[in-house]
Amino acid sequence: MELDPIDKALLNLLQQDSKQTNKALAYRLDMSVTAIFERIKKLENNGVLKKYVALVDHKVVDKNFSAFCHIKLAQHSRDFVVKFEKEVAKLPEVLECHHISGDYDYLLKVVVKDMEAFREFMVNKLTSIQHIGSTHSMFVINEVKNSTALELA
Amino acid sequence: MELDPIDKALLNLLQQDSKQTNKALAYRLDMSVTAIFERIKKLENNGVLKKYVALVDHKVVDKNFSAFCHIKLAQHSRDFVVKFEKEVAKLPEVLECHHISGDYDYLLKVVVKDMEAFREFMVNKLTSIQHIGSTHSMFVINEVKNSTALELA
DNA sequence: AAATTATATAGAAAAATATTCTTTTATTAT
DNA sequence: ATAATAAAAGAATATTTTTCTATATAATTT
Incomplete structure (x- = not known):
């Protein structure tokens, strides 16, 4: 799949914080919520976005x-x-x-x-x-x- | 912060897939949506849940x-x-x-x-x-x- | 070049989810 | 036992996601 600069910017943002709403992402990238939504879906369907995970503090869960x-x-x-x-x-x-x-x-x-x-x-x-x-x-x-x-x- | 077995089960699930809805998590853990919501908020506020990220396929983005x-x-x-x-x-x-x-x-x-x-x-x-x-x-x-x-x- | 098709985007509407609020239940301490 | 505290459930509300329709843009064909 070809990634344009907007896709890349979107991926950079989602790699930092995947819980941002499409609205917030749309604002940052100066696009509509739908455009963001469609791009994310496409990136998911093409396997570019592999999974979404929560990261846990190793110290707090006693695995330090x-x-x-x-x-x-x-x-x-x-x-x-x-x-x-x-x-x-x-x-x-x-x-x-x-x-x-x-x-x-x-x-x-x-x-x-x-x-x-x-x-x-x-x-x-x-x-x-x-x-x-x-x-x-x-x-x-x-x-x-x-x-x-x-x-x- | 003390983690009870439900917290741990919840963290295990969120570490695998942080995009699951509270409804889905509630069903899996046999609790109400609110209970799940409150627990996640507490885990976030106490720094147990550090961040949420999207993982990208290295091959697809040409960093293989x-x-x-x-x-x-x-x-x-x-x-x-x-x-x-x-x-x-x-x-x-x-x-x-x-x-x-x-x-x-x-x-x-x-x-x-x-x-x-x-x-x-x-x-x-x-x-x-x-x-x-x-x-x-x-x-x-x-x-x-x-x-x-x-x-x- | 014009017409056509496909692709991406936007805005509004609908559906689903997150969040808050209130009440109930369970737990702990007195 | 009773009061105080914390956790949970259900209902109400606010947001967000998702779908739908329309419009614009780009690529392709004739």
């Missing part, structure tokens, strides 16, 4: 410990890879799992309550998945920036 | 290349650290910046159009920030999982 976890598989046969990816995606503590280039095969973002919960997670959940060769964890000391928005220019 | 980028600072004096963090947070290509434990100081998530755009970003934007010692980049081959939701049980 994040770690990035490198994982190397013991073997790389297709079946093992598929199995590993399926299992790891199921774990709610794993917010992200990326297959990456470099020394390790995967990079995971893990969010839990505290260091103790992380240890618990490693011992009982992650490393109990079959075919994991080795792991290497980095702990988040401070979150400098954490956004979901892509700048569309 | 992600990299994780390790950064080591040349010096760690307070001023340099503050300056670096401020500068890097400004870059729209940097969706995340975490101060982490381990061999490197920071881990960045960078999202751009393609490898060429990444090179451009590294040369002209990232490494032009003062006080960067060294960098090490890992490219995302495949995104196995990418979620923003914390499971509240």
Whole structure:
């Protein structure tokens, strides 16, 4: 789908705050409410707008410990890879799992309550998945920036 | 703020789909629309619900290349650290910046159009920030999982 | 170039939802 | 038990979303 400058401006706004009313968006972009409505519907139908989510404060919900976890598989046969990816995606503590280039095969973002919960997670959940060769964890000391928005220019 | 099981169930639902109507949420949780409305307002006012955002398909908007980028600072004096963090947070290509434990100081998530755009970003934007010692980049081959939701049980 | 088709926009009307208000119910403390 | 507090339900109101109709704009065909 082709995105014109208005679509991009609209997406930028919705990525910052998806609860703005069409009226507010219409005012900002100097268009009618209907025009905004139709454009959003089109962006939704074409899969440009994938989903709308609420973001929760990690501290307040007592999940204030994040770690990035490198994982190397013991073997790389297709079946093992598929199995590993399926299992790891199921774990709610794993917010992200990326297959990456470099020394390790995967990079995971893990969010839990505290260091103790992380240890618990490693011992009982992650490393109990079959075919994991080795792991290497980095702990988040401070979150400098954490956004979901892509700048569309 | 104390979260009871209904609050947690509500947060889990809103983290998956924040566009559900209060009516739909009320039906799922077997409560009245008003009860849902009041709870959401309270969660917003107490900072539990931080913001509502639209998620955009990276492929469709032509930003289908992600990299994780390790950064080591040349010096760690307070001023340099503050300056670096401020500068890097400004870059729209940097969706995340975490101060982490381990061999490197920071881990960045960078999202751009393609490898060429990444090179451009590294040369002209990232490494032009003062006080960067060294960098090490890992490219995302495949995104196995990418979620923003914390499971509240 | 004129006519035609498709596409986007605007404004008004209708439908659905969010929000407020009042009453009721449940919970907690005295 | 009784009073005070907080949460919930239902009805009333205000907003918003969505649909509908009309108009303008752009692209396409003849």
